[in-house]
Amino acid sequence: MTGIFSVFCSATSNKGIWQLRRLAEGIDTKLPSVKNNISGMAKNPPEGLGDDFLDEIFAFPTYWANKFPLAGNEGNLAGTAAWASSMLQSSSGEGSSHVRSAAGGGGYERTAAMSPLDLNLKQEKTCSEEGSGSGKQLGEGSDTIPYNISGMAKNPPEDLGDDFFDEIFAITTLGSEFPLEENEGNLAGTAAGVSSMLQQSSGEGSSHLRSADGGGYEETASMSPLGLNLKQEKTCSEEASGSGKQLGEGKDSRTRAEKLRDYREEIQLLYRCRKSISYSVIQRLHKEVYTLNPGKFFVPSFIKAVSGNTAASLRSIISEPSPGIYTFKMLQPSFCQLLLSEVKNFEKWVKKKKIRIMHPNIMTSYGVVLDDFGLETMLGKLMEDFICPISKVFFPEVGGFTLDSHHGYVVHYGKDWAVDEGLHMDDSEVTLNVCLGNQFSGGEQYFGGIRCNKHKNTRIEPEETLDYSHVPGKAVLHHGRHRNGANATTSGHRINLLLWCRSSVFREMEYQKKISSCCGWCQREKKERQRQSVSAT
Numbered sequence: 352m353t354g355i356f357s358v359f360c361s362a363t364s365n366k367g368i369w370q371l372r373r374l375a376e377g378i379d380t381k382l383p384s385v386k387n388n389i390s391g392m393a394k395n396p397p398e399g400l401g402d403d404f405l406d407e408i409f410a411f412p413t414y415w416a417n418k419f420p421l422a423g424n425e426g427n428l429a430g431t432a433a434w435a436s437s438m439l440q441s442s443s444g445e446g447s448s449h450v451r452s453a454a455g456g457g458g459y460e461r462t463a464a465m466s467p468l469d470l471n472l473k474q475e476k477t478c479s480e481e482g483s484g485s486g487k488q489l490g491e492g493s494d495t496i497p498y499n500i501s502g503m504a505k506n507p508p509e510d511l512g513d514d515f516f517d518e519i520f521a522i523t524t525l526g527s528e529f530p531l532e533e534n535e536g537n538l539a540g541t542a543a544g545v546s547s548m549l550q551q552s553s554g555e556g557s558s559h560l561r562s563a564d565g566g567g568y569e570e571t572a573s574m575s576p577l578g579l580n581l582k583q584e585k586t587c588s589e590e591a592s593g594s595g596k597q598l599g600e601g602k603d604s605r606t607r608a609e610k611l612r613d614y615r616e617e618i619q620l621l622y623r624c625r626k627s628i629s630y631s632v633i634q635r636l637h638k639e640v641y642t643l644n645p646g647k648f649f650v651p652s653f654i655k656a657v658s659g660n661t662a663a664s665l666r667s668i669i670s671e672p673s674p675g676i677y678t679f680k681m682l683q684p685s686f687c688q689l690l691l692s693e694v695k696n697f698e699k700w701v702k703k704k705k706i707r708i709m710h711p712n713i714m715t716s717y718g719v720v721l722d723d724f725g726l727e728t729m730l731g732k733l734m735e736d737f738i739c740p741i742s743k744v745f746f747p748e749v750g751g752f753t754l755d756s757h758h759g760y761v762v763h764y765g766k767d768w769a770v771d772e773g774l775h776m777d778d779s780e781v782t783l784n785v786c787l788g789n790q791f792s793g794g795e796q797y798f799g800g801i802r803c804n805k806h807k808n809t810r811i812e813p814e815e816t817l818d819y820s821h822v823p824g825k826a827v828l829h830h831g832r833h834r835n836g837a838n839a840t841t842s843g844h845r846i847n848l849l850l851w852c853r854s855s856v857f858r859e860m861e862y863q864k865k866i867s868s869c870c871g872w873c874q875r876e877k878k879e880r881q882r883q884s885v886s887a888t
């Protein structure tokens with residue numbers, strides 16, 4: 352093990368690593384809620400349903416009434432989802448309005464006051480507040496710091512806060528019509544569910560909604576995000592909860608994680624089917640991308656290396672162009688094309704239906720969250736079966752073997768899309784970044800060394816610099832706090848699949864200070880302090 356990786360391994364306490372390992376094996380009882388949940392993902396009920404799903408959905412109100420709680424597997428799913436939710440919720444912190452950063456590098460940072468398990472802890476200060484206090488801009492300041500990173504890039508889906516709309520909606524055009532077609536009643540209910548969720552999550556109702564950056568969106572009190580008449584008595588979600596709450600009335604008592612879950616479910620309902628069950632038209636274009644099929648998705652060398660399940664078998668396919676950055680051939684060209692085509696289909700549908708969707712993260716408006724339209728289960732499995740075994744070997748210091756939730760999305764670079772991306776740290780323990788295509792020049796992903804939050808703005812050392820040119824089908828796997836950004840794509844289009852993989856175990860342990868996430872700069876400072884105290888004596 353070399354470079355940064357070994358620095359981190361030694362910087363991270365052995366005790367902490369050992370505890371992570373014990374937790375992963377389920378033999379530690381100190382964090383009781385952890386061990387039963389680390390292997391599971393919050394499941395998305397519609398995803399688990401088969402083709403008869405459509406029958407079930409439109410058996411209103413049964414489907415909605417049964418949606419929560421999850422009868423049958425209540426214990427497991429509720430537990431798992433609750434764990435994941437709490438992790439997701441708290442990891443987003445409070446106050447999304449503060450998170451945009453002048454550096455274009457996101458603005459999220461977990462603070463000492465936030466526990467991944469405690470939803471009610473007050474956040475002391477976001478780094479952006481600090482940043483805005485200093486008023487420092489990219490490249491500005493008296494130090495030699497080339498960039499001013501405001502912290503980890505935050506992905507909006509985790510934070511359906513009051514300024515949710517300002518932050519995240521990519522598609523903001525509104526039409527007065529939403530084609531309800533034959534099953535008007537049902538879809539109206541479904542769409543209104545989305546509307547109500549969107550509305551209520553804004554806190555006050557639609558007058559609160561403002562335009563997302565560049566979105567040019569305006570809404571009047573009577574218009575829903577889907578162009579529906581919001582005067583209907585009850586939404587299906589309300590019916591299910593039995594609250595009977597009117598739109599815009601009272602405060603939405605759902606947690607952010609619940610809002611996210613509802614948002615996803617309802618987008619998926621709409622994307623899956625347009626008409627009533629008997630005349631259903633599936634919007635999905637390539638059903639096969641929704642279920643993990645290693646033989647069809649991955650190149651044989653990748654499957655072989657992961658099934659070998661040893662450091663040696665993994666190293667046989669992995670290169671390390673710079674310490675801590677691992678690259679390997681992963682996706683088959685045919686799968687890249689299928690996924691690109693499905694994403695395009697979804698984007699076309701979103702545009703046609705004038706539905707507003709969330710940005711992948713606060714750094715870019717160009718892309719879509721794959722988890723939102725049905726790919727959550729597939730990506731969860733990909734992480735669990737293929738990324739965990741690799742991370743276990745290469746990223747044990749961040750709980751690489753305990754990854755248990757993810758944020759999956761695609762980003763578009765090129766003309767009319769994002770040109771570049773500022774230096775940032777991802778909100779992940781481990782990030783998988785795979786190029787899906789197409790032809791492009793420029794657009795290298797650049798790296799600037801792993802840092803803890805305290806040292807995120809320190810300079811990039813020459814030996815840490817790497818400009819990596821993405822190749823379709825090829826993956827990059829890196830530590831989430833490995834600072835990274837993207838150079839301008841000078842021609843063509845580059846589309847990448849990102850999977851931010853997280854470990855609730857690691858986050859909780861870090862919060863409880865059972866594990867240290869100090870970086871090379873911490874070591875450097877420590878050595879300097881030691882040197883000074885020696886020379887003083």
Ligand SMILES: O=C(O)CCC(=O)C(=O)O
Pocket residue numbers: 504762772777784794795796797835836837847849
């Ligand atoms: O693909 C790239 O160049 C960078 C994407 C990225 O850093 C991110 O989305 O976190």
Ligand SMILES: [Fe+2]
Pocket residue numbers: 775776777835836
């Ligand atoms: Fe990134």
